[in-house]
Amino acid sequence: MNEWRRGGPVSRRQLFAAGGLSAMGVALAGCTGSGDDSGGDAPAPGAGAGTLKEMGPPETTSITFAIGNPNYASQAPFFIGMENGYYEERGFTDVEVRNLEETIQAVLSRGATFGIADTDEAALAVKDGAAIRAIGCGRDRETVLMALAPGIKNPSDLAGKKAIMFTPGTRNFNVRAEILRAWGLRDPAEQLEIVELSGASDAWVQALLSGQVAATTAFQRHIAQLRREGATVLPARIVNVPQEVMIARQDFIEQNPNTVANMWMAHLQSMGVYFDFSKMNDVLDLMRENDFEITDDFVEGHASQVEEWSPNGGFRMAEMAAFLQEMKSEDLIPADFKYQDFMDLTGLHQAQQALGIGPWPPNEDVGVMTKYELLG
Structure with missing residues (x-):
């Protein structure tokens, strides 16, 4: 603290x-x-x-x-x-x-x-x-981003893998699930293993880049780092809430x-x-x-x-x-x-x-x- x-x-x-x-x-x-x-x-x-x-x-x-x-x-x-x-x-x-x-x-x-x-x-x-x-x-308002680990190129690569995107059924999860569905993943709640990780978003991004998870929510400050490391940042959702x-x-x-x-x-x-x-x-x-x-x-x-x-x-x-x-x-x-x-x-x-x-x-x-x- x-x-x-x-x-x-x-x-x-x-x-x-x-x-x-x-x-x-x-x-x-x-x-x-x-x-x-x-x-x-x-x-x-x-x-x-x-x-x-x-x-x-x-x-x-x-x-x-x-x-x-x-x-x-x-x-x-x-x-x-x-x-x-x-x-x-x-x-x-x-x-x-x-x-x-x-x-x-x-x-x-x-x-x-x-x-x-x-x-x-x-x-x-x-x-x-x-x-x-x-x-x-x-x-x-909120800029919602989902990032994919290096090597994840299509929905079949992601299916069955771990993802950090908040708790299923919540607003935070739903808007991120929409991003993945627009990318082509049919049902993120069913097709992914949703996990939680302490340490906030910087730790989540590190987990993605180190191979611990295959997808994570991210924020605008992470975009440059993710791209430098070969990760994919999916098109954002700008949500006025x-x-x-x-x-x-x-x-x-x-x-x-x-x-x-x-x-x-x-x-x-x-x-x-x-x-x-x-x-x-x-x-x-x-x-x-x-x-x-x-x-x-x-x-x-x-x-x-x-x-x-x-x-x-x-x-x-x-x-x-x-x-x-x-x-x-x-x-x-x-x-x-x-x-x-x-x-x-x-x-x-x-x-x-x-x-x-x-x-x-x-x-x-x-x-x-x-x-x-x-x-x-």
């Missing part, structure tokens, strides 16, 4: 300062679909923007984030906020990032204040009675509403820097100075990794509804389950409105695709 607290060998506040809210205005206008300066004043349908309470100082000044992915691109926004003083400006005196595999359990057990979790896992946890809520979005959410305990949200809102203020300011491509080298240097290993392949894929994040903590209603519909088709959640059943967006809306970008999405799914049941 790795842990980091506020601080670092070099302060980059002056370097980052120009990239914060100016970049945020551009990024957020694109995400919410409005470039109108008045967007923060007009209530969004169902969002209750006109009734949002004024944000006060945080009830607790010490917060911890649990993040399951150890790579720099998953943690950079939080380090930007710490190093550039955004959390400090919002009243936080102690901010910690903890690298933990089980982020939902960490939040439930009070081992972390906030966590980043897969959206489907958070929804399932709430459906099963877990006292957490999703409070906004982390990554809101709110794949990650920020979570917190339900009782914490109720008892500490200003803490949640101020956290989002700092986070959204950090995202403004992260989405400023002119600050890329500053961000990379900051993460290297905090002991993250950043290879040339990571640098090459930096922009592609950044744009998988939601710049404003929100998501599109139809994409979330389609995501949940896929879970319903697998009988994982009830047919009437909607995002408002596992989300509390109040703090996010307060921060968005304070930054003048308009609260989005609404507290309830008011989209016509859901209303008329056209999501398949």
Whole structure:
């Protein structure tokens, strides 16, 4: 387990300062679909923007984030906020990032204040009675890749061999199975031996290249290495889904509403820097100075990794509804389950409105695709 607290060998506040809210205005206008300066004043349908309470100082000044992915691109926004003083400006005196595999359990057990979790896992946890809520979005799109070991040239070469592609029946598995079916493998769940391997995606790629498995899921930063080593990377699926959410305990949200809102203020300011491509080298240097290993392949894929994040903590209603519909088709959640059943967006809306970008999405799914049941 790795842990980091506020601080670092070099302060980059002056370097980052120009990239914060100016970049945020551009990024957020694109995400919410409005470039109108008045967007923060007009209530969004169902969002209750006109009734949002004024944000006060945080009830607790010490917060911890649990993040399951150890790579720099998953943690950079939080380090930007710490190093550039955004959390400090919002009243936080102690901010910690903890690298933990089980982020939902960490939040439930009070081992972390906030966590980043897969959206489907958070929804399932709430459906099963877990006292957490999703409070906004982390990554809101995904580039899904499957790689084949050197020597695998056609589906018959792959049949009967080991593959790493998450658990059959889950959304993560299904989208990867679609890639293999498009390549020509008839039934990945039946024709492959699905295995799990600890150590995250870098270890999975090494397992592929060393011959331990014949196929694996991979990510954009792995493409160059895989091709250098003679592996095949199949055509990607670009999936616009709110794949990650920020979570917190339900009782914490109720008892500490200003803490949640101020956290989002700092986070959204950090995202403004992260989405400023002119600050890329500053961000990379900051993460290297905090002991993250950043290879040339990571640098090459930096922009592609950044744009998988939601710049404003929100998501599109139809994409979330389609995501949940896929879970319903697998009988994982009830047919009437909607995002408002596992989300509390109040703090996010307060921060968005304070930054003048308009609260989005609404507290309830008011989209016509859901209303008329056209999501398949």
